[in-house]
Amino acid sequence: MTTFEVRTFGCQMNKHDSERVAGLLRTQGFLPAEEGTDADVIVFLTCCVRENADERLQGQVASLKALKAVAPDTLIAVGGCIGQRDGEILLRQLPHVDVVFGTHNLGRLPELLIRARTSDVPVVEVLDSGTDFTSDLPGEREHPWHAWVPITVGCDNFCTYCIVPYVRGRERSREMDDIVAQCRDLVADGVREITLLGQNVNSYGRDLYGEPRFAETLRAVAATGIDRIRFATSHPKDLSNETIAAMAELPSVCAALHLPVQSGSNRILEAMNRRYTAEEYLALVKRLYAAIPGLALSTDIIVGFPGETEEDFEATMHVVRESRYAQAFTFIYSPREGTPAALMDNPVPREVTQKRFDRLVKAVNEGAREYNKPLVGTVQKVLVEGTSKRDVRVLAGRTQGNKVVHAPAPNGVDISQLAGKFADIRIEESQTWFLVGTVEGYEPT
Numbered sequence: 470m471t472t473f474e475v476r477t478f479g480c481q482m483n484k485h486d487s488e489r490v491a492g493l494l495r496t497q498g499f500l501p502a503e504e505g506t507d508a509d510v511i512v513f514l515t516c517c518v519r520e521n522a523d524e525r526l527q528g529q530v531a532s533l534k535a536l537k538a539v540a541p542d543t544l545i546a547v548g549g550c551i552g553q554r555d556g557e558i559l560l561r562q563l564p565h566v567d568v569v570f571g572t573h574n575l576g577r578l579p580e581l582l583i584r585a586r587t588s589d590v591p592v593v594e595v596l597d598s599g600t601d602f603t604s605d606l607p608g609e610r611e612h613p614w615h616a617w618v619p620i621t622v623g624c625d626n627f628c629t630y631c632i633v634p635y636v637r638g639r640e641r642s643r644e645m646d647d648i649v650a651q652c653r654d655l656v657a658d659g660v661r662e663i664t665l666l667g668q669n670v671n672s673y674g675r676d677l678y679g680e681p682r683f684a685e686t687l688r689a690v691a692a693t694g695i696d697r698i699r700f701a702t703s704h705p706k707d708l709s710n711e712t713i714a715a716m717a718e719l720p721s722v723c724a725a726l727h728l729p730v731q732s733g734s735n736r737i738l739e740a741m742n743r744r745y746t747a748e749e750y751l752a753l754v755k756r757l758y759a760a761i762p763g764l765a766l767s768t769d770i771i772v773g774f775p776g777e778t779e780e781d782f783e784a785t786m787h788v789v790r791e792s793r794y795a796q797a798f799t800f801i802y803s804p805r806e807g808t809p810a811a812l813m814d815n816p817v818p819r820e821v822t823q824k825r826f827d828r829l830v831k832a833v834n835e836g837a838r839e840y841n842k843p844l845v846g847t848v849q850k851v852l853v854e855g856t857s858k859r860d861v862r863v864l865a866g867r868t869q870g871n872k873v874v875h876a877p878a879p880n881g882v883d884i885s886q887l888a889g890k891f892a893d894i895r896i897e898e899s900q901t902w903f904l905v906g907t908v909e910g911y912e913p914t
């Protein structure tokens with residue numbers, strides 16, 4: 470019997486791919502390793518969008534040398550974006566890796582592992598393109614009630630700091646019929662929440678149909694009867710009025726939107742090749758709040774892009790205050806070889822970036838608290854996920870705005886029976902990162 474473990478870094482697409490790897494390996498007779506035991510096969514799904522993800526992989530794989538010394542038959546496979554980017558070269562730094570695969574040939578992993586078992590040299594297979602929509606492969610959902618559904622892969626935007634278009638290739642959309650058929654199957658299988666995935670979901674369909682058809686896709690997915698729809702990521706330049714209208718009209722589409730701004734300075738936005746101005750972004754935010762009551766807006770922000778001045782950073786802080794984000798992911802700029810920004814002059818000194826970053830995080834946390842406050846006293850529909858990490862008597866779930874809610878389990882109810890069910894929870898307290906409440910009702914278990 471061969472056991473496996475999948476270690477995932479990076480974005481939601483990798484989480485989805487991890488579920489595919491687990492499903493694939495299971496159909497080949499591999500079994501997940503029990504927690505605390507060493508697996509026979511360790512698969513890494515990697516990310517190269519920022520340097521620290523690269524470094525973390527190096528650290529983790531290097532530390533497996535010791536395991537290989539005592540268990541030489543252990544197989545280490547590295548896939549995802551670093552596998553795709555580096556191929557063979559990866560073996561120079563990490564010679565004890567047995568399999569390198571890319572983002573286009575996930576389905577070939579079992580075969581590559583079998584080859585590696587009998588081969589004296591590492592097995593490397595990276596393709597320039599291929600059948601990308603791994604949703605066609607058997608999957609094993611981490612949570613039975615939630616599914617990731619990729620609708621596009623790749624990216625055509627070439628933001629100057631970003632390596633994704635070089636690694637993942639041009640944007641390709643999946644046929645709408647395939648997407649909808651898969652969603653229908655998922656609903657029949659008991660899934661309650663679907664997250665549609667793509668680097669830029671708003672341009673979905675442009676390559677296939679000559680024009681974006683994301684709003685239509687939202688409507689078609691909603692018509693499958695799924696309870697909740699989320700999607701990520703949206704590029705502000707491509708968010709259409711039709712999509713805003715679909716979000717406003719369709720009750721199953723969560724009032725939550727991830728709309729990365731990256732910077733609030735027009736000079737920096739231009740250098741980043743984002744193709745919108747801060748004014749256009751803020752006008753869009755205004756329209757969104759007007760159309761979608763209670764919208765939970767989230768964003769990504771990069772600090773310390775080459776040439777960023779104090780004034781540029783202040784402009785970012787202004788956008789943060791104006792946009793009232795429910796959540797924001799903040800990143801320190803990390804030069805990526807092969808991108809235009811990596812060749813730009815005027816790097817911002819590390820200490821300056823760090824200070825700006827700390828100020829930004831403070832503002833972002835303040836924004837999250839502000840978003841949470843008015844929820845106190847309301848009753849929120851929460852999709853229960855399981856017990857809270859701190860206390861097994863407390864359930865944890867998410868509002869449609871993606872806020873974590875904790876509430877004591879109702880008397881005599883086993884929380885594991887509630888997982889994947891909706892509960893009405895009266896919010897009594899708000900913290901920065903979660904809300905606390907009392908269950909007022911729940912779906913029959």
Ligand code: 5AD
Nearest residue numbers: 518630631729769770800801802803
């Ligand atoms: N440095 C820092 N952050 C980056 N991101 C992408 N590339 C870089 C980089 N080179 C951030 C962007 C993007 C998120 C997924 O990662 O904010 O939206």
Ligand code: SF4
Nearest residue numbers: 624626627628631633
């Ligand atoms: Fe990278 Fe920009 Fe494409 Fe997002 S839209 S993946 S940041 S190039």
